Amino acid sequence: MGLKTLSELTNSDLSECQVGTKEITLNPKRTIKSKIKVEIATAGSLGLFLQPIQIACLGFKKPEKIELLIHGGGTFGKWAPSLNYLQQVTYNIFRNHGFNIDIDIKNHGFYPKGGAVAKCAIYPPKNKLKSLDLTELGDIDLIQGEIICTNHLINKKVCERIEKSAILHINRNLGIDAKINYKYVNSLSPGVGLSLWAYSDTGAVISSGTILGERKITSENLGIMAANKLITYIKKQIPVDNYLSDQLIPFMGFIEEPSRIKVLEATNHTKTNLELIKLFLQRNYQVKNEKTHFIIEFL
Numbered sequence: 001m002g003l004k005t006l007s008e009l010t011n012s013d014l015s016e017c018q019v020g021t022k023e024i025t026l027n028p029k030r031t032i033k034s035k036i037k038v039e040i041a042t043a044g045s046l047g048l049f050l051q052p053i054q055i056a057c058l059g060f061k062k063p064e065k066i067e068l069l070i071h072g073g074g075t076f077g078k079w080a081p082s083l084n085y086l087q088q089v090t091y092n093i094f095r096n097h098g099f100n101i102d103i104d105i106k107n108h109g110f111y112p113k114g115g116a117v118a119k120c121a122i123y124p125p126k127n128k129l130k131s132l133d134l135t136e137l138g139d140i141d142l143i144q145g146e147i148i149c150t151n152h153l154i155n156k157k158v159c160e161r162i163e164k165s166a167i168l169h170i171n172r173n174l175g176i177d178a179k180i181n182y183k184y185v186n187s188l189s190p191g192v193g194l195s196l197w198a199y200s201d202t203g204a205v206i207s208s209g210t211i212l213g214e215r216k217i218t219s220e221n222l223g224i225m226a227a228n229k230l231i232t233y234i235k236k237q238i239p240v241d242n243y244l245s246d247q248l249i250p251f252m253g254f255i256e257e258p259s260r261i262k263v264l265e266a267t268n269h270t271k272t273n274l275e276l277i278k279l280f281l282q283r284n285y286q287v288k289n290e291k292t293h294f295i296i297e298f299l
Helices: 011-015 046-057 082-095 149-154 158-174 219-235 242-254 270-281
Strands: 017-019 024-026 034-043 064-076 098-109 116-124 142-150 178-185 192-199 205-207 259-263 285-289 294-298
Touching: 011 034, 017 158, 017 178, 024 034, 034 046, 046 064, 046 082, 046 116, 046 242, 082 098, 082 142, 082 192, 082 205, 082 242, 142 149, 142 158, 149 158, 149 178, 158 178, 158 192, 178 192, 192 219, 242 270, 242 294, 270 285
Parallel strands: 034 064, 142 178
Antiparallel strands: 017 024, 064 116, 098 116, 142 192, 192 205, 259 294, 285 294
């Protein structure tokens, strides 16, 4: 089944997908293209664009590889996961449990012109997904990250200032070393984006989420903002950040075995995702309020 816009979808298209408790069965008369070209004329978020596609691919058995060639859009955007966040955080968790997705970013794009170029390869899982249990943060000995700034900002040394500020703040508050890479890139519009993350010995990947630069925020304060988000999760021993929980819930719905995660809060997005997955996949879930955190479990 090739990609269609929402306006092109018909009732017959929708009725061809039968949703069961364990798998999605597609009409065998329809095929899914293995290579799809996508043109995005705006700075629309590529992270948000990929999210429903990656969920749909969990129900496919063929082809073995689905390749998306994307021209346009934004690699960073407000209220959306950046592509480097997806690469380093979300897709690392997916990969550890049987679902492989790779992203190759050719050009970055920022609001308002976009202009990103990226290739995304999705490998529908051949075998059963592994049960997911992220309820213990475990030990962390290194924090990593990536800062992307456009060449418009190179003379102000924005990357260097963010990096220095974040590393100092992390070391003062956690006593943990940090290695944050940065680079200046060509882009149609000026912009700054960064994400920090840390891998633990339990398989958790904790993150600051995606942080965007704004005119009223200094580079130094931007580094501190990103560091503080990560510091909060680590000090409270939370293995799944609020942004990741929204992305893991659909994934957990496709895992046949019971799965559970520990989060700092059950956001409205999280609650909405839980109800949607219950409707689509008939999976029961429970949310336990443990005073300092929440446990979300698919039964």
